[in-house]
Structures are given as structure tokens and as C-alpha cells.
Amino acid sequence: MSRVQANLLLIVIALIWGSAFVAQSHGMQHLGPMAFTGVRFLIGALMVAPLMWFEWRGLARKGRPLRRIDGAKIAGLGSLLLLGAAMQQIGIKSTTVTNAGFLTALYVPLVPVLGWLLWRHLPHWSVWPAALACLAGAFLLSGAERLTIGPGDLWVICSALPWAFHVVLVGRVADRMEAPFLVAGGQFAVCGLLALAWAMVYEPLSWAALEAAAWPLMYTGVMSVGVAFTAQVVAQRYAHAADAAIILSSETLFAALFGYYLMGDRLGPAGLLGCGLIFASMLAVQLIPALVMLHSSINSRLTQN
Template sequence: MNRYRNEFALIFCTLIWGGTFSATKLSLISVSSCLFIGIRFALAYLVFLIYIFIKQRSEGTRFPNLKENKGLYFLAFLLGFWMFLGFAFETIGLKYTTATKSGFLTGTLVVITPILQTIFWKKTPNSGNLLGVIVVMLGLFFLSSEWTEDHKFVISFRLGDVLTLCGAFFFSLYIIYVDKASKSCPLDILLLSQTLVTSVFSFGLAFLLDWSGFEPLFVRLDEKVMPALLYNALISSVGTTFLQTKYQKGISPTRAGLIFSLEPVFSAILAYFTLNETLDGTGLLGCGLILTGVVLAELLGRERSVA
């Protein structure tokens, strides 16, 4: 019974994450992309800060001394920096692509991660990972292609798609460093560093993009922005962090990975109902292949000892 409870909690987390693509896409009409990220994670940081302050007061604990633990704090900072880059590229990319495409392109991090592990840790990827990469690459080809009105098959890999794939790359780096940081850094430091670093750098990038003329700095706190901010900051950033931390340890990594691979499916379904987004036959084939590659990487790409 506990296993089903744990799996349901992770499915709920995945559903929430899938909804962030549509919520963010709607809000970008009324706020610049990096300003949205900055406000979102500033809110999440304040919530975590209050929670940790109350927790430390009740337990009589405090953070490790900075001078004596510079390496620990640097690792926590680096983790937050990779998170910032992931969200920056993904959110800016959302301005130039659909929420449906963004969800599936971000999902490719499942096959990017073992490739980066091979580069950093010199581990040869097994056949499951390689098969997943091949299928995902084929899916990306179809997802970025379309039939023109004169019946020509053309590649249409746009700026938003490229930026979103870059975001998936940095999220993969984040996943690799989470594995290292979580073994040495207290959870309280990780929660605060990720949200604070992401927020501060996002505000800085928002002003830089405005100065460069790439994206003007603007915000209208209307009926689109406020619900999206609250959804992404409180429900997605804070709520799912609590649920994932509490319940993921109760099921195997393989099962957790398979559940998380449903995120692009949920994003596509929610984008259909909230944004009226649809895909043609070629796009659907591409999405199906990407999902298949992700699942293959999860099922066949892990060591049997953790399955």
C-alpha cells in the first residue's frame, strides 16, 4: 500500500511539473521571461527561508561555518547556477516555441544525462542508453519537421527549440551535481542556495537582456501572471520539492524515472486544454518517438542492481 502511495505522490508531482509549461507560456504575455523566473524563485526562497528558520529555532541548529566549509558552499552555489541556466534557456525558449514542444524537448534530459556522465566519469554507456539516444534523436528530427502547403518535407528547428534543448543540457548537468551535492551538503543549504542563486542571476539576466535589446523588461501583474507565479513558486517549486523528498526514497529509481518520463505527456495534454495547442501527424510521431526513447533509456539504461 505504501508503494502505491509513494507512486501516486510522484505522479502528482509530475502532473504539476507538466502544468508549468502552460502556466509559464500564458504568463509570458504579461512579463519578461527572466523577470518571471526571478520573482518565482524569490517567492520560493522566502518560503524555504521561513521554514528553515522555524526548523532551526526549534531544533537549536545552525548552518555550517562559511570559512570552514567553502567547498561545501561552492558546490551548493554551482548547483544553483546550473538550475538557473536550465530555467533561463527553457523559459526564454518558451517564447519562441509551444508548451507541447517544450515539454518533450526538456524531457530529453533523461538521455542527455548518461552522455554527460560518460564524458565526466568516463563510463561507457550501455546499450539501453544508446538505443534511447538514437530513438530520441529520430524523434527530434520528426518533431522539428513539417509538411508545407506544397507538400514538401522541411526541417523547422526554430530558435525556441534550440534554446529549450540547451536548457535540457543544463538540467542534465544539474542532475549530475545533485547526486554529488546531496551526499555532502545539508538539505537546508541546498534548498536555499538553489532558489536564491536562480533568483538573483535571473534578475541580473533580465536587466542584461533589456540593456542588450533582446527582450524588454516589463511586467503587468494581471490575471495571467499572478496565478502562474503562485503556481510555479508555491505549488511547483515548494510543494513538489517536499513531496519528492518525502516519497521518492520509498520506490526504486527505475520506477521513479518512468513516472517522471510522463511529464511531457502531461504538458501536452494540459497545453491542449489550456492553450489549444495541437500537433500535426509528423509532430505527434516525433513526440511519440521521444517518449519511447526516454522510456527505453529508463528501462534498459540503468544497472540491474537498482531496478
């Protein structure tokens, strides 16, 4: 898979996540945040299970079975996934969607910073202005004039750190193990089982509530987790983590579009400007490096001639 194909796949992932916003909102009317998180991630794990089995057998035939350290890495990714998803869901219950939309995007500038701190890996210079423009776009899109910081907002702010670590690590782990489906399904199972165990102890959980939230659970479990999160693992084997963070943040833009068509939401001038900034950021991280390389290649050929 080429870098361009990986980035296009990331855009599709962001579209799916944006479309799942309505389903998540409806599902939370019937279930607690940990119960909803646990069930939908277990549905996602079941979706990927056949691919996991084929990949496991393929690794065994090649004489490269997974080691304990590989299982520990997958469990670590699942724990990061749980922390990010759970804190975000808890925060959404006591804050506005407006605030949550902007505060979740705080992970975007964290990704290149973490990449530099952990591995001294400097991304292309275009990532830094694109990340700031993306953050500003999310701020405008969420309705900056209504932003206040409360307990729910703090939960969402805290969720940005595990989300950033997950984006930085997931492609790296999957690439080194050469087992994207085992990584994807394994982290779903860890996240789902831990969240559901917590919910069974601390949240009201009943069969009637699960039936009432069946369609939101199925949509988010199959599409948002089973399809989109698995595709993220595959795409990030070939895309730079900082680029991926910016492209995936367009989930906010797609959520606004689906809100426009499905819920009657309307954007003012600030919101439209925010959409434009996020879209421009997505284009910048893909086009600027390509144009710089093309310019260097042309100059090199002219010099040789």
C-alpha cells in the same frame, strides 16, 4: 525512501511541471523571461525557507554546520538552474512550443553520457534504449514534420546542457550534504536573485506587470518551483540520475494531456505514438532492472538448491 518510491515521486513532479505549462505561457505575456524566472524562483525559495531553517538548526545540533565549499556547491546548482531556465524561456519567446518541447528533451540522453564522462558510472543497459525511445517520443509528440532550426531553437538546444548537468549533480550534492531543503532553497535563491537583478537592468519591469502575471507567478512559484523542484532534490537522493532524466521528461506527455483538457489541443497518430514511447520508456527503466534482479535471484536460489 526506496528506489520505487523515488521514481513514483519523480512522476508526480513531472505531472506538476506539465500542468504548469499553461501558467508559464500566460505569465510570459506580461513579463520578460528573466523577470518571470527570477520572481517565480524567489517565491519558491520563500516556500522552502521554514524547512531550510529547521534543517539548518538540525545540522548545527549535530555539529555539522555547512562549510564554505557546501555554499559554493549550492551556488553552482543555482547557476545551472538559472542557465537552463533562462535560456529555455528566452528561446520560447522566439520559437514554437512544438520545437521547444522536443529540443528541451535533448538533455535526456546527455545525462547518462555525463555520468559516464564524470565518474565512469555506467547505468543499467536498459537506460540507453529507453533514453533514445524517450527522445523519439518527444520528437513525435512535438510534431516532427514542423521542426525547423532558428535562433530561438538554438537557445533551447543550449539549455539542454545545464539541465543535464543539474540533473546529474543535484541528487549527489544533496545526498553528500544530507541537507535536501537547504540545497533546494539555496539554489532557488541564487537563481531568483541573479535572474531578477538581470531583469531590473535589461528588461521592462513594473508593478502593473507583476500584478497582471500574479496568478501564473504564484502557481509556478509555489507548485513548479517550491513543491516540484524541492521534491526533485529529495527524490534524486535515491534515484539514479539517468532514470530520473527519463522519468522527468514525461513532463512533455503530461503537458500534452493538460493541453488536451484545458486548451483543446488534439494529438494525431504521431503524437499518440510519441506519448506511448515516453510512457514505455518510463516503465522500462523501472521494470527491466527489477525483473533482471528477480531473475538472477531465482537462478541463484535454484543453483543453491
